[in-house]
Amino acid sequence: MTASPETATVLRAEHLVKEFRAGSRASARRVHAVAGVDLELRTGEVLGIVGESGCGKSTLARMLVGLERPTGGRLSYHGRDVTRGRAADRRALRKGVQMIFQDPYTSLDPRMTVLEIVAEPLAATRTGTFTARRERVVELLEMVGLSAEMLDRYPHQFSGGQRQRLGIARALALDPDVLVCDEPVSALDVSVQAQVVNLLRNLQSRLGVALVFIAHDLAVVHHIADRVAVMYLGRVVETGTVEDVYRAPAHPYTQALLSASPTTDRANRGVLGRRRILAGEPPSPIDPPSGCTFRTRCWLAHERCATEVPLLRRPDSPDTHALAACHVAEEALSGAAAHAPGA
Structure with missing residues (x-):
């Protein structure tokens, strides 16, 4: 329901x-x-x-x-x-x-x-x-x-x-x-x-x-x-309907989680070579990074990510109605499309 x-x-x-x-x-x-x-x-x-x-x-x-x-x-x-x-x-x-x-x-x-x-x-x-x-x-x-x-x-x-x-x-x-x-x-x-x-x-x-x-x-x-919230280091970094978040994840961390999820679909046999692999361990919650707490593991991190905490917002893209706490959500969405199965 x-x-x-x-x-x-x-x-x-x-x-x-x-x-x-x-x-x-x-x-x-x-x-x-x-x-x-x-x-x-x-x-x-x-x-x-x-x-x-x-x-x-x-x-x-x-x-x-x-x-x-x-x-x-x-x-x-x-x-x-x-x-x-x-x-x-x-x-x-x-x-x-x-x-x-x-x-x-x-x-x-x-x-x-x-x-x-x-x-x-x-x-x-x-x-x-x-x-x-x-x-x-x-x-x-x-x-x-x-x-x-x-x-x-x-x-x-x-x-x-x-x-x-x-x-x-x-x-x-x-x-x-x-x-x-x-x-x-x-x-x-x-x-x-x-x-x-x-x-x-x-x-x-x-x-x-x-x-x-x-x-x-x-x-x-x-x-x-019906809906999903993705958490990282004590914060919600993306939230929306299951269809939006799973089909077009706008936060790099969500993309990495979905990329690591096992699949039995033979149509996705080539997806292993396009998976997003996170480097290192999550930072300590005692001393979290400044700005975006995911920036130390993010492949899209910019200078702004180190100084400004990103707020949940709707990316400027027709691909999703989810909210993502990411300064570069639009760039992440376009990157996700390039790494999608069959791309």
Whole structure:
């Protein structure tokens, strides 16, 4: 289900910042995990977030569900500021925005039964009687493809894919309108990844819940998402519809990510020789480069890139409607066309 432009905004991040202290002393340096992210999630849509390890995706996810307090910026849920707002607004966020964690082996308490695990959000919010909670758990298990006969089992009695289904059932217990999925399939066998992704897509369509889907696998994001945001070193460097970003990436970093994505299309057999290979490692978030943080690895870097932080803008090109934080996005687009398969 694709959200229309008129659909209401359910979650909005405005210049969201999260810093951590590197060390215990008062003079400890700051780690810029998230450095001013602007995002908007509309009711019922799927927003994919991609980027290298350490770019701030998981920290952003934890802020979106209220597990981390932002250092700066604003997070709004249905128009209400939950970073500085009333306690009632923060409770609404915790109930309406739920998280599916990356590792199903560590996100479930091994001492609790399936009934206790899935019913835990209901018990914590004192929702319903014990009988009503049990009935709700049975309904949720059936919703994610598990049997009511599993109620009294423990997590160690399940496979990785089944455990992740339990995590999904628990996240749906309070009937949220947003699910934040922090790489929900990366710890699973390849054989079950597609099953879990399809389950999430079906639940999203059936329940109308919006998804923030974080992943390394660009093919998975292309399959499930309506829009995508590309992160690099704590910032969103490109965002737009999946069709725009994947067809005509306007930021050099996005081009490198897509170029590194494996392909089985025989028509692209010559693409290996035209791939963009990034040199070096991402800079330290403790001491990021001035200006554009990607400039130290960018083949198009100009003098302006070292002195001026690029803002998200729409490139002056008919090829895309996406927004890219790049001073030379137009040059990057023309270069992408030259490196496209068949060029």
